[in-house]
Amino acid sequence: MARKFFVGGNFKMNGTLSSIKEIVDNLNKAELDSNRDIIEVVVSPPALYLLPTREHLKKEIEVAAQNVFDKPNGAFTGEISVSQLKDSNITWTILGHSERRTILGESDEVVSTKTKYATDNGLGVIWCCGESLEEREAGNTISVITKQLDSLKSKNPDWSKIVIAYEPIWAIGTGKVATTEQAQDVHKAIRDWLKGVSDKVSDETRILYGGSVNENNCAELSKQPDIDGFLVGGASLKPAFVKIINCHQ
Numbered sequence: 203m204a205r206k207f208f209v210g211g212n213f214k215m216n217g218t219l220s221s222i223k224e225i226v227d228n229l230n231k232a233e234l235d236s237n238r239d240i241i242e243v244v245v246s247p248p249a250l251y252l253l254p255t256r257e258h259l260k261k262e263i264e265v266a267a268q269n270v271f272d273k274p275n276g277a278f279t280g281e282i283s284v285s286q287l288k289d290s291n292i293t294w295t296i297l298g299h300s301e302r303r304t305i306l307g308e309s310d311e312v313v314s315t316k317t318k319y320a321t322d323n324g325l326g327v328i329w330c331c332g333e334s335l336e337e338r339e340a341g342n343t344i345s346v347i348t349k350q351l352d353s354l355k356s357k358n359p360d361w362s363k364i365v366i367a368y369e370p371i372w373a374i375g376t377g378k379v380a381t382t383e384q385a386q387d388v389h390k391a392i393r394d395w396l397k398g399v400s401d402k403v404s405d406e407t408r409i410l411y412g413g414s415v416n417e418n419n420c421a422e423l424s425k426q427p428d429i430d431g432f433l434v435g436g437a438s439l440k441p442a443f444v445k446i447i448n449c450h451q
């Protein structure tokens with residue numbers, strides 16, 4: 203089955219009303235492959251800017267939160283619910299980004315529980331996994347990712363709502379991109395692991411690469427058989443993001 207190429211832009215905690223408007227204007231003007239319905243594009247601004255982004259961005263590009271909570275509503279200061287996102291036409295969220303796992307202390311259990319809740323309630327989830335440099339050098343890359351995936355599987359989420367982003371922590375924001383072989387090897391291992399869920403899930407789930415993706419390295423990465431798109435950080439804030447969206451031939 204052909205998997206539709208997926209490019210996400212994770213703005214992280216960057217931008218202002220005016221700089222995000224500039225990014226949106228630039229995307230609105232650009233000739234994107236998504237216009238021809240061959241690529242799915244999703245941008246993820248900070249929570250404060252979700253609504254103006256959704257309001258001004260052309261409809262073929264979707265908008266994602268960077269986090270969501272696993273309760274319907276109530277006394278959860280500082281959190282945003284799935285239904286509030288959906289009410290605002292925000293159709294995706296990122297979950298389990300390494301910055302939330304390491305800086306905000308989100309465990310596998312927390313990330314898996316949120317993913318289960320979000321997918322069961324109809325929100326798309328860009329679910330992130332990845333190893334640290336220390337873990338890679340110790341030869342533990344696949345076991346670290348398998349542990350993260352096992353935790354997710356134990357919650358029995360709706361896999362049709364999940365896109366997996368493999369983001370080696372050592373490649374995030376460092377300019378040190380994984381080689382095409384390093385990325386493809388891990389993507390293939392994830393694809394093989396997904397067979398344990400079902401052949402259909404393995405076949406249909408998009409697996410994105412994230413970590414120092416830019417307009418110069420994206421084309422080569424996108425040729426790998428198990429790389430189905432990107433989750434782009436820094437470069438998604440720049441005009442070059444359009445080139446990354448359009449790099450897949």
Ligand SMILES: O=C(CO)COP(=O)(O)O
Nearest residue numbers: 212374375413414435436
């Ligand atoms: O963390 C990332 C996307 O979620 C990757 O960030 P960079 O593209 O800035 O390395």
